[in-house]
Every structure is written in C-alpha cells, then in structure tokens.
Amino acid sequence: MDKKIITFIFILILITPITGIKAQTTEAGEHSHYVWRSLMIPGWGEYSLNEQKRGKIFVFTESLLWIGMGGSILGSNLEKNTYEAIAMEHGGISSGDKPRQFWIDIGNYDSREDFIAEHLRWRDFDAIETYEDLEWDWNWISKSDKKYFESKRVRSDRLLLMGKFFIGGIVLNHIISGIDALYLSRKNSENGIQFSIFPIHSLPDGRIYLNLSVSF
Numbered sequence: 001m002d003k004k005i006i007t008f009i010f011i012l013i014l015i016t017p018i019t020g021i022k023a024q025t026t027e028a029g030e031h032s033h034y035v036w037r038s039l040m041i042p043g044w045g046e047y048s049l050n051e052q053k054r055g056k057i058f059v060f061t062e063s064l065l066w067i068g069m070g071g072s073i074l075g076s077n078l079e080k081n082t083y084e085a086i087a088m089e090h091g092g093i094s095s096g097d098k099p100r101q102f103w104i105d106i107g108n109y110d111s112r113e114d115f116i117a118e119h120l121r122w123r124d125f126d127a128i129e130t131y132e133d134l135e136w137d138w139n140w141i142s143k144s145d146k147k148y149f150e151s152k153r154v155r156s157d158r159l160l161l162m163g164k165f166f167i168g169g170i171v172l173n174h175i176i177s178g179i180d181a182l183y184l185s186r187k188n189s190e191n192g193i194q195f196s197i198f199p200i201h202s203l204p205d206g207r208i209y210l211n212l213s214v215s216f
Helices: 003-040 044-048 052-090 100-106 112-121 125-130 143-188
Strands: 194-201 208-215
Touching: 003 044, 003 143, 044 052, 044 143, 052 100, 052 143, 100 143, 112 125
Parallel strands: none
Antiparallel strands: 194 208
16 A cells, blocks of 8 residues: 555544644543544544444444555556556557556557647647657557556546545544544533524624524
8 A cells, every 4th residue: 555645644634633623622621532532543532431332333434444445545556557567568668657647648549659640730749748759659559458458547547536535534534533522522521512593683784694602
C-alpha cells in the first residue's frame, strides 16, 4: 500500500476532527477524553462509556472501510502493473516509468505518429512537444491489444478512486464516532443536552427566523 496514502489518512484523522469539533471538546471538559478516544479509534469512547453495542458498530465499520481501502488500492496497483506490462510487450513502450497522461494517450491512439498527426491538426503544439523524443514512442501491434490495455487502465483508475472514497469514509467514521462519544458522555452526565428553538423577527426584510440553540 502506498505510504503517502497511509500518511494522508492519519493526517486527515488527526487534523480534520480537531478543526470540526475543537470548540465542543474544549467546552466538554471532563468529557473530552471520551471524544479523543473515539477520534483516534472509532468505538473506543463508546466502549469506555459502557455503550458496547454502539462501539461495536463503529469498530466493525472501521474494519470494513480499511479492508475496502486496502483491497481497492492493492487491486489498482496490480491492474497498473498488468497494463504497463501489456504496453511494453504489445505497444513497444520502452519502460513503465511514465506519467498518467501518457497511459491515457496511448490508450486512445494506435501510435505516437497518429497522436502527433491529430494534434498538429488541432495546433496543440504543447502536446506534440511532449512526445518529440523517441523515448515516448509507441506502436500497438493490434487494436485488440490496445483495447485490452485500456480496459485494464480504466479498471485501475476506478479502483484507485474507490480507495479514495474509502479513505473519506474512514475519516468520516472517526468524526462521527467522536461526536457520538461527546453526545453519550453529555447524555450520561447530570447536565445532559438541552435544545431550544425561539423565533427572531428581522426588521429589514420583515421575515421571522427560527434560532436553534444547543446547550451542554
């Protein structure tokens, strides 16, 4: 699994909740340690509050998200290795160390000459300049090879995108668990959580607005 992605996950886990719930945790005082437990490990705060059922839900969700993320990224890398090997064997690619745009282009054109000819008609000289060096040359043996390559490349991109969605789910699960731990700790305290709604009359436009107040 890519180390950069793992680092990115932990940064989001540690930073995003801080910015979103900082005000609540500082006000919570004695309740904040439950929140931080759940922010670090979803379900931990719930378990500490003897809410095993809710804690299990967050732990189970976290496990599924990590498995999904790992499987998606691993699958994407495997498909990437496959389409690079196909391109080198059937497309005449010199090496697999190429940028993403290159793999997109060779999936759309039979050869480098076809790519240059079409972009000359478009007067897209920047794109042509990129492939002037023979190091970027390719020439597919058959259209079926190119089609098979493209299917693998698209699948790799989709799996990588899916992995990114799982990363977002992991971050969201940490945030929700932290909020849930705060709610439960407040609920179990003497103060509890109080909601109040009262109307506000706006003189400039004559409208009446409802103001929702939540106190802990």
